[in-house]
Amino acid sequence: MAKDHHIKTLALLATDTERAQEAAAELSQDFQFVPLEEADAVVVLGGDGFMLQTLHAMLEAGDVKPAYGINRGTVGFLMNRPRKRADLLAAINRASARTVAPLRMVATDQDGRQHATFAINEVSLLRETRQTAKIEILVGDKVRIAELVCDGVLVATPVGSTAYNLSANGPILPLDSQVLALTPISAFRPRRWRGAILPEYSDITFRVLEPAKRPVAAVADQREYRDVAEVSVAIDRSSEFTLLFDPGHSLDERIVAEQFVT
Known part of the structure; x- marks a missing residue:
């Protein structure tokens, strides 16, 4: 406009x-x-x-x-x-x-129920207990990190890059950059991984490892879903x-x- x-x-x-x-x-x-x-x-x-x-x-x-x-x-x-x-x-x-x-998130919980919602700032996965989370990360159909041991991980849009993403030491993204920030939250292993900048057309999937022992919540802006097993995130140009x-x-x-x- x-x-x-x-x-x-x-x-x-x-x-x-x-x-x-x-x-x-x-x-x-x-x-x-x-x-x-x-x-x-x-x-x-x-x-x-x-x-x-x-x-x-x-x-x-x-x-x-x-x-x-x-x-x-x-x-x-x-x-x-x-x-x-x-x-x-x-x-x-x-x-x-x-x-x-916005991002469109589809979270599948441990009982197999799916929850779909939008995120304007970011989608974040966060550990629910004192146990660190273990998360596999796929971009497209390729495994990029087999096991991220962390407090959590997030995907931020350019609009949201100055919010939680910045607090987690993620990059600030120009609005017209057509990229997403993939940012770990207090990563323990791989210790040197600081995140990635991905093309906005990327389909990102998180698989929670040992979900019963190490439960994880998925948060899309202000909406939270607990005990997730898998979360997929992608830009939704139709919205x-x-x-x-x-x-x-x-x-x-x-x-x-x-x-x-x-």
């Missing part, structure tokens, strides 16, 4: 914090919002967590609207700065658009969504700036 989007109708979603609710009340004085299903775009008031929650809900409903976030939370990496009320619609129509494709950013305040710039934080 280019600039001059011709957006005419907006929905408004706000988290339940006092700051977000106050901002919602102020915006509602100057603009007539419509239900989400009738809107051309959605204004999201809160922080990154609420933005992810909103995007997940739209993805699962199969009706994804362009989202313009206004930071009323803490980090606000996916959000715009608070702005004056009266020019909201004009600002959204001037905004830069960034199209993003793309659009984030809107004020000029000069784009997600690309934030990813670049994050690499110079001291």
